[in-house]
Amino acid sequence: xxxxxxxxxxxxxxxxxxxxxxxxxxxxxxxxxxxxxxxxxxxxxxxxxxxxxxxxxxxxxxxxxxxxxxxxxxxxxxxxxxxxxxxxxxxxxxxxxxxxxxxxxxxxxxxxxxxxxxxxxxxxxxxxxxxxxxxxxxxxxxxxxxxxxxxxxxxxxxxxxxxxxxxxxxxxxxxxxxxxxxxxxxxxxxxxxxxxxxxxxxxxxxxxxxxxxxxxxxxxxxxxxxxxxxxxxxxxxxxxxxxxxxxxxxxxxxxxxxxxxxxxxxxxxxxxxxxxxxxxxxxxxxxxxxxxxxxxxxxxxxxxxxxxxxxxxxxxxxxxxxxxxxxxxxxxxxxxxxxxxxxxxxxxxxxxxxxxxxxxxxxxxxxxxxxxxxxxxxxxxxxxxxxxxxx
Ligand code: AMP
Numbered sequence: 312x313x314x315x316x317x318x319x320x321x322x323x324x325x326x327x328x329x330x331x332x333x334x335x336x337x338x339x340x341x342x343x344x345x346x347x348x349x350x351x352x353x354x355x356x357x358x359x360x361x362x363x364x365x366x367x368x369x370x371x372x373x374x375x376x377x378x379x380x381x382x383x384x385x386x387x388x389x390x391x392x393x394x395x396x397x398x399x400x401x402x403x404x405x406x407x408x409x410x411x412x413x414x415x416x417x418x419x420x421x422x423x424x425x426x427x428x429x430x431x432x433x434x435x436x437x438x439x440x441x442x443x444x445x446x447x448x449x450x451x452x453x454x455x456x457x458x459x460x461x462x463x464x465x466x467x468x469x470x471x472x473x474x475x476x477x478x479x480x481x482x483x484x485x486x487x488x489x490x491x492x493x494x495x496x497x498x499x500x501x502x503x504x505x506x507x508x509x510x511x512x513x514x515x516x517x518x519x520x521x522x523x524x525x526x527x528x529x530x531x532x533x534x535x536x537x538x539x540x541x542x543x544x545x546x547x548x549x550x551x552x553x554x555x556x557x558x559x560x561x562x563x564x565x566x567x568x569x570x571x572x573x574x575x576x577x578x579x580x581x582x583x584x585x586x587x588x589x590x591x592x593x594x595x596x597x598x599x600x601x602x603x604x605x606x607x608x609x610x611x612x613x614x615x616x617x618x619x620x621x622x623x624x625x626x627x628x629x630x631x632x633x634x635x636x637x638x639x640x641x642x643x644x645x646x647x648x649x650x651x652x653x654x655x656x657x658x659x660x661x662x663x664x665x666x667x668x669x670x671x672x673x674x675x676x677x678x679x680x681x682x683x684x685x686x687x688x689x690x691x692x693x694x695x696x697x698x699x700x701x702x
Contacts, residue, residue, distance in 0.1 A: 317613035320344030325383025333358030333389035339604035373397035462493035468531015502572035519616035
């Protein structure tokens with residue numbers, strides 16, 4: 312159901328999911344005068360702590376998802392891992408933004424790659440894998456190294472196995488459920504850098520841009536984002552144009568984060584889409600005129616978009632479970648630097664690899680921000696890591 316009028320402050324935004332993205336969306340919406348209801352597992356979840364109302368529920372369970380209908384005026388998501396079937400049902404009686412069809416694409420790597428290919432967007436060579444023999448045949452075609460991934464549910468490096476030798480096929484196939492879950496094999500893209508870009512699209516088709524960001528992953532989890540990415544202006548422009556084209560082709564209302572590989576040739580290959588705020592866009596909270604969280608509220612409520620202009624360069628460092636104690640201990644020292652911002656998500660359990668918060672280091676230049684971020688990380692007792700590099 313698509314209304315012609317914007318949702319005004321005082322209306323209730325329903326968010327499916329109650330993690331840190333939902334928390335930061337909720338906080339932005341509250342600043343703007345909206346009510347927020349979130350659905351998630353526990354009242355202690357990051358977004359449930361700050362929302363007006365928490366609805367207990369499993370967002371993968373259609374019979375739970377549908378319950379948000381009576382509590383909200385407009386519904387959005389903080390993760391694509393939500394029942395798309397229930398979203399489609401919800402959309403018959405209440406506006407759901409982004410459209411459930413887009414969520415269905417983004418939650419399934421095969422659909423995502425197929426959709427992008429149809430648009431003429433370059434993606435890694437891939438094959439759908441239904442059996443071990445199909446995997447063996449695909450490895451012959453695509454070669455090694457290759458990455459076997461579950462089509463659904465994978466995040467932060469989970470649900471994927473790198474295959475460096477064809478003899479590892481059976482083990483990799485078993486490790487990812489032996490065909491019980493859908494699988495896709497991807498050729499490894501020899502990228503020079505990983506970049507991402509968030510775009511916003513309003514109900515009227517207006518596009519809002521953010522700067523392109525360079526991302527560094529460790530163990531499959533985002534470690535560091537450098538904003539703006541130290542890439543030639545023509546590459547940044549191409550990445551922004553590509554993201555805007557994808558958002559327009561999908562007829563998206565909301566935000567779209569596009570993860571890309573930048574090749575040495577300057578060509579771009581799209582890895583993943585996320586129709587929601589993104590970890591690599593957290594720098595927007597402290598350094599852009601309009602944060603990605605305010606922007607998604609504006610888009611979802613049918614309002615005009617704010618400026619995505621970045622006022623200062625910044626480097627973001629993710630705080631994982633294994634980093635939290637050191638960050639808390641150093642909190643007073645970190646606070647002595649007025650251009651270092653520590654955000655914590657209020658998660659009650661710190662497990663290794665779990666995203667607990669992030670640090671934003673703001674500076675006059677991206678080089679200074681990267682250098683200071685390295686110092687901050689070192690002062691917390693962590694290694695810069697072999698893959699770390701300054702722009
Ligand atoms: P994903 O879950 O697809 O975002 O993958 C997590 C990380 O694994 C990416 O950010 C890359 O660092 C790496 N990766 C995934 N797919 C590929 C690929 N086809 N080629 C090279 N690296 C990849």
